[in-house]
Amino acid sequence: MWFDESRLDDERALAGADARLRALAESGARVRREAQAAAEAVDGRVREARERPRPRAVVAAGAEARLLRAVLEAGCPVPLVAWSAPGLPGWTGSLDLVVVLAPGGDDVAAAGTVAEAVRRGADVLVACPPASLVADHAAGRDVVLLPTTSGDPLAAAVVALDFLAGAGLGRSTDPEVVALALDDVAVRCSPYRDIAGNPAKEAAIGLADAVPLVWGGTPLAARAARRVAEALRSGSGRAALAGDAEQLLPVLEAARPRDVFADPFDGDGGASRPVLLVLDDGSDDPRVREQGGHLRAVAAAHDVRVVELRHDDGGEVARYASLLLQGRYAAAYLGLGLVPA
Numbered sequence: 001m002w003f004d005e006s007r008l009d010d011e012r013a014l015a016g017a018d019a020r021l022r023a024l025a026e027s028g029a030r031v032r033r034e035a036q037a038a039a040e041a042v043d044g045r046v047r048e049a050r051e052r053p054r055p056r057a058v059v060a061a062g063a064e065a066r067l068l069r070a071v072l073e074a075g076c077p078v079p080l081v082a083w084s085a086p087g088l089p090g091w092t093g094s095l096d097l098v099v100v101l102a103p104g105g106d107d108v109a110a111a112g113t114v115a116e117a118v119r120r121g122a123d124v125l126v127a128c129p130p131a132s133l134v135a136d137h138a139a140g141r142d143v144v145l146l147p148t149t150s151g152d153p154l155a156a157a158v159v160a161l162d163f164l165a166g167a168g169l170g171r172s173t174d175p176e177v178v179a180l181a182l183d184d185v186a187v188r189c190s191p192y193r194d195i196a197g198n199p200a201k202e203a204a205i206g207l208a209d210a211v212p213l214v215w216g217g218t219p220l221a222a223r224a225a226r227r228v229a230e231a232l233r234s235g236s237g238r239a240a241l242a243g244d245a246e247q248l249l250p251v252l253e254a255a256r257p258r259d260v261f262a263d264p265f266d267g268d269g270g271a272s273r274p275v276l277l278v279l280d281d282g283s284d285d286p287r288v289r290e291q292g293g294h295l296r297a298v299a300a301a302h303d304v305r306v307v308e309l310r311h312d313d314g315g316e317v318a319r320y321a322s323l324l325l326q327g328r329y330a331a332a333y334l335g336l337g338l339v340p341a
Contacts (some may be wrong), residue, residue: 038148163175213274
């Protein structure tokens with residue numbers, strides 16, 4: 001495979017990827033749709049939740065448990081546990097709140113977790129389609145069901161975080177702010193915007209001939225990095241690695257010197273070299289800035305290209321959503337540009 005960057009501005013090639021790019025462009029609309037549906041369905045339940053005694057602990061269970069923890073941890077007034085294994089911690093009971101995101105609705109493990117939480121008498125907050133396997137197990141007086149229809153994990157997470165903030169268990173997450181950030185990415189990364197002014201197309205070109213090492217310094221940027229690496233692997237069929245700075249540094253330091261005479265059509269003409277993809281959410285944390293500076297310095301010393309995606313406006317969830325969507329656009333364009341040699 002080799003990368004043909006002309007395909008990124010070719011109307012016929014872009015038409016072939018229309019379904020995937022359209023799904024990315026509709027990310028903001030999905031957040032708005034889910035937020036509106038949830039607000040109508042649980043009107044009054046937020047106030048009721050705020051008036052009740054605080055739970056002993058919040059257990060975020062399931063596939064997106066670590067995302068919920070990354071957002072809630074700093075502002076949650078009670079202990080918070082991310083539990084991604086099947087079932088629930090043994091101590092979970094009637095004094096606790098269990099939060100489950102199951103936007104697909106047919107997740108057997110999530111359905112089992114919800115059923116176990118109900119059986120133990122815990123309060124339950126679940127985001128899932130109202131007519132689904134998970135919803136069938138979410139019957140109970142202490143269950144709040146946030147209806148979802150899009151199957152989008154990010155939209156479901158935003159809806160759940162908004163509810164928890166209203167209940168006094170986290171910092172405010174405004175769905176409209178998140179949706180606007182996603183809309184902004186859809187405009188800047190649109191297939192109709194040419195390479196010169198399109199950060200996702202530029203990133204795809206930078207990633208085309210090497211193995212991406214994806215890094216984000218804050219907890220949410222690191223979470224976005226893992227999701228972007230998954231998208232890059234899926235979109236290109238190539239290796240992509242996300243990790244902490246100490247995990248990526250040995251790979252950068254072991255990079256072979258660039259061979260300017262390597263044949264790009266040779267199949268190994270540089271494709272085994274790394275490229276550092278930095279997801280920058282504008283954090284002013286000294287530790288994050290020091291790690292980012294060190295990674296860039298090591299990359300420069302070993303002649304490793306650095307590609308950056310940035311978003312430093314709005315709340316932390318909006319910044320996370322923007323970086324994630326930019327990375328997914330870059331993955332889509334990378335897959336589009338790769339053609340058989």
